[in-house]
Amino acid sequence: MTALTELSLAEAGKGLEAGDFTAEELTRACIEALEGGRDLNAFITETPDIALDRAKASDARRAGGKAAGPMDGIPIAIKDLFCTEGVLTTAGSHILDGFTPTYESTVSANLKDSGAVMLGKTNLDEFAMGSANVTSYYGPVKNPWKGPGGKDLVPGGSSGGSAAAVAGGLCSGAIGTDTGGSIRQPASFTGIVGMKPTYGRCSRWGIVAFASSLDQAGPLTRSVEDAAIMLGAMAGHDAKDSTSAPIDVPDFSAGLKEGVKGMKVGIAKEYNLDGMPGEIEALWQQGMDWLKDQGAECIDVSLAHTKYALPAYYIVAPAEASSNLARYDGVRYGLRVEGESLDDMYEATRGEGFGDEVRRRILIGTYVLSAGYYDAYYRQAQKVRTLIAKDFTEAFEQVDVLLTPTAPSAAFAIGDKMDDPVAMYLNDVFTVPASMAGLPAISVPAGLDGDGLPLGLHLIAKPFDEVTLFRAASALEEAAGFDARPPSPKGGAS
Amino acid sequence: MSYLISGESGDWEVVIGLEIHAQIVSQAKLFSGAATAFGAGPNTQVSLVDAAMPGMLPVINEYCVEQAVKTGLGLKAKINLHSVFERKNYFYADLPQGYQISQYAEPIVGEGTVVLDMPDGETRDIGIERLHMEQDAGKSLHDQDPKRTFIDLNRSGVALMEIVSKPDLRSPEEAGIYLRKIRSILRYLGTCDGNMEQGSMRADVNVSVRPAGSDALRTRTEIKNVNSVRFVMQAIEHEAERQVEAYEAGGEVVQETRLFDAAKNETRPMRAKEYAHDYRYFPDPDLLPLVLADEDVERIRKSLPELPDDKKARFVSDYGLSAYDAGVLVAERETADYFETAAKGRDAKQAANWVTGNLFGALNKAGKAIAESPVPPGALGGLLDLMADDTISGRMAKDVFDEMFETGKDPAAIVADKGLEQITDTGEIEAVVARIIAENPDQADDVRSGNDKAIGWFVGQVMKATQGKANPKMVNDLLREKLGG
Numbered sequence: 001m002t003a004l005t006e007l008s009l010a011e012a013g014k015g016l017e018a019g020d021f022t023a024e025e026l027t028r029a030c031i032e033a034l035e036g037g038r039d040l041n042a043f044i045t046e047t048p049d050i051a052l053d054r055a056k057a058s059d060a061r062r063a064g065g066k067a068a069g070p071m072d073g074i075p076i077a078i079k080d081l082f083c084t085e086g087v088l089t090t091a092g093s094h095i096l097d098g099f100t101p102t103y104e105s106t107v108s109a110n111l112k113d114s115g116a117v118m119l120g121k122t123n124l125d126e127f128a129m130g131s132a133n134v135t136s137y138y139g140p141v142k143n144p145w146k147g148p149g150g151k152d153l154v155p156g157g158s159s160g161g162s163a164a165a166v167a168g169g170l171c172s173g174a175i176g177t178d179t180g181g182s183i184r185q186p187a188s189f190t191g192i193v194g195m196k197p198t199y200g201r202c203s204r205w206g207i208v209a210f211a212s213s214l215d216q217a218g219p220l221t222r223s224v225e226d227a228a229i230m231l232g233a234m235a236g237h238d239a240k241d242s243t244s245a246p247i248d249v250p251d252f253s254a255g256l257k258e259g260v261k262g263m264k265v266g267i268a269k270e271y272n273l274d275g276m277p278g279e280i281e282a283l284w285q286q287g288m289d290w291l292k293d294q295g296a297e298c299i300d301v302s303l304a305h306t307k308y309a310l311p312a313y314y315i316v317a318p319a320e321a322s323s324n325l326a327r328y329d330g331v332r333y334g335l336r337v338e339g340e341s342l343d344d345m346y347e348a349t350r351g352e353g354f355g356d357e358v359r360r361r362i363l364i365g366t367y368v369l370s371a372g373y374y375d376a377y378y379r380q381a382q383k384v385r386t387l388i389a390k391d392f393t394e395a396f397e398q399v400d401v402l403l404t405p406t407a408p409s410a411a412f413a414i415g416d417k418m419d420d421p422v423a424m425y426l427n428d429v430f431t432v433p434a435s436m437a438g439l440p441a442i443s444v445p446a447g448l449d450g451d452g453l454p455l456g457l458h459l460i461a462k463p464f465d466e467v468t469l470f471r472a473a474s475a476l477e478e479a480a481g482f483d484a485r486p487p488s489p490k491g492g493a494s
Numbered sequence: 495m496s497y498l499i500s501g502e503s504g505d506w507e508v509v510i511g512l513e514i515h516a517q518i519v520s521q522a523k524l525f526s527g528a529a530t531a532f533g534a535g536p537n538t539q540v541s542l543v544d545a546a547m548p549g550m551l552p553v554i555n556e557y558c559v560e561q562a563v564k565t566g567l568g569l570k571a572k573i574n575l576h577s578v579f580e581r582k583n584y585f586y587a588d589l590p591q592g593y594q595i596s597q598y599a600e601p602i603v604g605e606g607t608v609v610l611d612m613p614d615g616e617t618r619d620i621g622i623e624r625l626h627m628e629q630d631a632g633k634s635l636h637d638q639d640p641k642r643t644f645i646d647l648n649r650s651g652v653a654l655m656e657i658v659s660k661p662d663l664r665s666p667e668e669a670g671i672y673l674r675k676i677r678s679i680l681r682y683l684g685t686c687d688g689n690m691e692q693g694s695m696r697a698d699v700n701v702s703v704r705p706a707g708s709d710a711l712r713t714r715t716e717i718k719n720v721n722s723v724r725f726v727m728q729a730i731e732h733e734a735e736r737q738v739e740a741y742e743a744g745g746e747v748v749q750e751t752r753l754f755d756a757a758k759n760e761t762r763p764m765r766a767k768e769y770a771h772d773y774r775y776f777p778d779p780d781l782l783p784l785v786l787a788d789e790d791v792e793r794i795r796k797s798l799p800e801l802p803d804d805k806k807a808r809f810v811s812d813y814g815l816s817a818y819d820a821g822v823l824v825a826e827r828e829t830a831d832y833f834e835t836a837a838k839g840r841d842a843k844q845a846a847n848w849v850t851g852n853l854f855g856a857l858n859k860a861g862k863a864i865a866e867s868p869v870p871p872g873a874l875g876g877l878l879d880l881m882a883d884d885t886i887s888g889r890m891a892k893d894v895f896d897e898m899f900e901t902g903k904d905p906a907a908i909v910a911d912k913g914l915e916q917i918t919d920t921g922e923i924e925a926v927v928a929r930i931i932a933e934n935p936d937q938a939d940d941v942r943s944g945n946d947k948a949i950g951w952f953v954g955q956v957m958k959a960t961q962g963k964a965n966p967k968m969v970n971d972l973l974r975e976k977l978g979g
Contacts, residue, residue, distance in 0.1 A: 083549045096548070103542060105549060206549040212779035241551050242781050320779055323581050326592020327546040331645065342587055342643075369583070369774035378776060 105206025133160025571606025
């Protein structure tokens with residue numbers, strides 16, 4: 001029998017239903033894997049006791065014929081940006097030292113209600129600001145995949161801990177958040193599926209805010225089907241979040257295997273960047289061919305303002321962040337470094353509590369909102385954002401989905417790009433436009449680069465058309481037949 | 495009767511604009527479900543949102559929106575169907591989010607007008623620039639501990655309306671009348687209780703001066719957080735004089751924020767640090783634009799009560815009251831309601847006189863509000879009825895009223911208990927008159943010989959003999975008949 005931790009989420013669900021194993025057995029296997037995989041530094045907090053309690057409760061429900069659904073008894077990992085009742089929540093930051101919420105985020109509560117078992121809280125870039133998971137106060141996360149010569153690589157970010165946990169076989173599913181690519185890019189770097197739903201599909205209530213108009217929760221899994229199942233348990237309107245969409249949650253798995261015959265797939269020339277590695281371009285072409293072979297039609301479209309998306313994103317997101325992070329002032333919770341006056345205390349607390357990247361973004365955000373600069377930066381960026389959304393709306397008059405690469409490279413070594421923030425920001429060049437337009441998008445593992453490292457392909461769909469997105473992603477997954485796995489965290493191949 | 499400050503170089507005119515912060519009457523806060531009651535123990539009315547815990551999100555309280563629209567309609571102002579909440583960013587220990595959610599570029603209410611009744615009987619139209627909604631901050635308590643500041647977040651997130659006037663006010667007196675008028679309208683609407691001493695209403699006062707006759711606006715200063723009508727008037731007076739002195743001495747007025755110190759009777763600048771902010775306003779991404787439908791506004795419009803201006807006009811036309819009396823009666827909704835109940839089916843002018851005269855006098859003396867009056871309006875009406883049907887005289891009524899005010903008893907009961915009914919039986923009075931005339935032949939002759947004044951002496955004697963109960967008019971008529979005076 002396959003090791004329990006190697007099962008997909010859907011397979012594990014079937015096994016539980018068939019009585020092949022119990023949720024407790026499955027959970028114990030994951031806890032053991034967590035312990036064996038600590039070198040990855042994927043978790044900030046492990047919660048084995050909570051996990052076992054919930055697993056036993058799930059088994060009891062199932063024994064009583066009251067299993068809640070496909071997630072009941074499935075162990076998952078939660079990015080440490082989601083507030084969890086009674087469990088330390090850090091956002092990867094020193095400034096939230098000792099912060100234990102008295103409340104549970106809506107998304108993690110929905111998962112809990114669906115019977116999912118929380119294994120722990122995963123590492124992330126501080127306040128989700130980063131593309132390599134190197135800015136966490138709790139140290140960098142290692143990609144389970146190794147570079148040439150066994151070099152440690154980044155898992156991508158900011159949901160790097162969640163991606164590493166799923167790719168490293170510690171659990172079959174994890175939740176992350178995506179502001180500019182923080183689910184999709186790490187999924188691409190670690191050879192798994194990462195999905196960002198439409199803005200408003202999942203409640204943001206209880207998620208430590210980075211950039212409110214962009215943040216969305218989403219699943220990281222080893223298959224498209226698993227992502228669809230998991231999103232179904234996460235999504236839904238929430239009156240506590242004014243930006244949550246008051247629309248019904250469809251069955252995301254419906255039509256997953258219906259194929260892409262007749263589907264129109266848009267290819268935007270603007271995603272063909274100067275200096276893009278040949279193997280990324282080749283993989284993109286391969287993706288088109290895979291879809292065409294299954295009866296889809298590829299159509300050239302223009303997304304004229306694509307090149308402005310990244311600069312505009314790096315105005316809007318820091319602007320919102322500079323305001324969202326003002327509440328970490330040492331007055332009510334988390335870290336406080338005493339000072340002679342209130343201002344001294346602010347300076348000491350925030351100076352010590354925030355890392356370099358967070359401080360950089362707070363400074364950028366404060367600057368672009370300042371009197372005299374607002375019109376030139378923030379207002380201009382909002383106009384660009386409107387134009388980007390309009391580009392997409394027009395493209396979607398012709399096509400059902402768009403196909404692009406997920407990231408401009410495979411995973412790089414820990415320590416690389418650390419001295420060049422702009423090079424780091426370029427990681428998100430393909431994922432940011434969909435974020436700016438609030439569109440659902442997914443990264444599907446599609447191939448390996450010359451060093452044997454995973455690369456993803458990226459699909460974008462119309463607002464709230466996740467069903468079509470999953471269907472196209474499933475077709476891509478099927479054709480790619482990606483089954484490469486990283487070396488086992490303990491050594492030897494899995 | 496314009497208010498001018500005379501200086502060496504000539505007369506100066508004062509230009510005033512008011513920003514009134516009014517707490518919206520609502521059980522819950524603007525963006526959270528926490529309670530808003532005044533006087534609760536520190537930090538007992540604080541939700542996770544009010545304390546700005548990580549991941550918490552604001553959700554607009556629809557009732558507060560309705561209250562703001564209602565107020566806008568009461569100020570005869572334009573209601574903006576599309577408005578936007580923005581963040582006003584600054585750090586302070588009692589501002590948990592590090593920003594205040596407020597409306598900036600697109601407020602919910604636009605331009606309107608308020609009519610002031612001036613003491614000389616004239617009216618003045620004062621323009622309203624805008625009304626916007628915003629959340630209040632918490633409170634820093636500096637006096638609880640020698641070294642530390644304590645924070646009370648009960649007020650954090652409480653809904654406020656900021657009502658901004660145009661710079662149309664020209665004297666401390668006008669500013670006072672304007673503030674009272676706004677308070678009266680808000681109280682009629684039930685959108686703000688107007689209790690300045692509890693902080694549910696306070697004003698920022700913008701003041702500038704200019705040579706009389708000039709149209710140009712000069713640099714203004716803003717006096718923050720003034721919390722009574724009297725202080726607003728005093729602050730304007732002192733600040734305007736300070737500015738005139740500055741100009742007359744060849745100096746300038748700098749645009750700045752000042753505080754009014756009522757104890758020292760002066761305004762002084764706040765420390766630069768206290769106000770030199772770049773607030774970095776931007777639309778709050780946690781909230782969607784606030785969109786109202788025309789039907790919503792119309793529904794609220796239909797629910798508006800009769801407002802002071804309309805009520806005053808009705809009191810003048812329906813009850814025949816003077817504009818002055820009507821104005822006094824409508825200033826508070828409770829007074830107007832009291833008057834209408836007391837006057838119903840009776841002599842309205844007489845009722846108005848009793849309310850503004852005896853009742854106000856007694857309430858003032860007792861330090862009571864009209865709502866606490868020991869004499870309910872129906873009882874005052876009963877007293878008026880006793881006069882109308884000649885059961886008691888006007889003179890006697892005053893004594894009965896004092897008794898009513900003291901004991902809360904019904905007028906008819908007091909009259910019956912004390913046997914105060916007026917004697918209106920002609921025979922009974924005739925008998926007394928005849929006896930008094932008979933007993934005082936000399937005085938009677940005096941009257942008969944043409945000394946009309948002496949008849950007053952006889953009236954006094956008859957009243958004395960009847961313990962004041964005889965109907966004075968009947969006594970007078972009978973004496974004249976008998977004595978041929």
